[in-house]
Amino acid sequence: MKRRVPWRFLTTAGCAFAIAAGFSPLVQALSLFEGEPVTAVAVADRGELALEAGDLHYRPWASEQLSGQAGVVLHVAGRLSAKDLNARLIEALDATDLPETRYRTTTIVNTDDAVFGSAMFVRRSVESSKRDAPEAHFVVDDQGAVRRAWGLNAGSSAVVVHDAAGQVRFAKDGALTLGEVQHVMALLESLTQAQPPSQ
Numbered sequence: 267m268k269r270r271v272p273w274r275f276l277t278t279a280g281c282a283f284a285i286a287a288g289f290s291p292l293v294q295a296l297s298l299f300e301g302e303p304v305t306a307v308a309v310a311d312r313g314e315l316a317l318e319a320g321d322l323h324y325r326p327w328a329s330e331q332l333s334g335q336a337g338v339v340l341h342v343a344g345r346l347s348a349k350d351l352n353a354r355l356i357e358a359l360d361a362t363d364l365p366e367t368r369y370r371t372t373t374i375v376n377t378d379d380a381v382f383g384s385a386m387f388v389r390r391s392v393e394s395s396k397r398d399a400p401e402a403h404f405v406v407d408d409q410g411a412v413r414r415a416w417g418l419n420a421g422s423s424a425v426v427v428h429d430a431a432g433q434v435r436f437a438k439d440g441a442l443t444l445g446e447v448q449h450v451m452a453l454l455e456s457l458t459q460a461q462p463p464s465q
Contacts, residue, residue, distance in 0.1 A: 297417040298437035304329045304339075304428055307415035312377070312389070312406035315396045322393050327405045329412075333432035336457035337370040338450065341412060341424040344380030344388040351423040351441040358451050368458035372403040378410035379420055427453050429460075 297305045307329050314327040332339070338359070342348045359371060375392055377385040385408070392404050407413070418424050418439050427436040427450055435453055438446065 295417045296437065296439050297415070298426055298434050300434050300436065302434055303432050304332055304426065304434055305415055306330070307412050309374075309405055309407045309409075309411050311408040311411075315392060315404040315406060317396055317400050322396060324406065330432070332372065332428050334430060335370050336368065336430050336454070336460075337372060337428060338454060339372045339374060339424075339426040339428065341374040341376065341416070341418060341426070343413075343421045343423070344375055344377045344385060345421055348379075348421055348423045352425060354444065355425060355442055355447050355450060358447055362451065362454075364454060364458050366401070369454055370403055372405065374405040374407055374412050376407045376410050376413050378408055379413065425450065427457075429457055 309327045313324045314331075316323055316325055340352070340356075342352075375388060377388050380388050389406055392406055396402060396404055405412075412418070413420070416424070416426075422439055423441070424439040425437070425442060426434060429435055435457065436450055442450065
């Protein structure tokens, strides 16, 4: 069964007005380096979205939780324009036949970087997507802790590939080229072949 990467949370009518809003992002210095551990950060305000016995709730999330299984982190501002930046990678992940037991996709939504007044709608849409895909990993960052710790630009979309040891194997803030999308998918395939399936 193909893995579905749920991105409906940024296509609801409640967020549609975000397209027309402008912003002036400040250029940041990316603090993620290949071969080094993912820069430590914790999200205590909201955090990881969990669905248990039909009820949704949030629990603290920390970057240390990325260890133990290879995967890709998609960090996106709570704006439609940010979601569209890496649509090609999302399509590739959606179509991949890589075994779900060997890697995880973690989507971090920065609601601190949403159009004024829209953060509530973005959160509600994330929660709806979690109900549609309970196996998906969503983190809602209401204070922008991850963006600051990782040196990401405002209004952007970042992609981080990590191995089972939690070390960065690829990182880019912004739109991936077609070649970079192919590289990420090949890298994920290599990493999944190098580790046993999770239980």
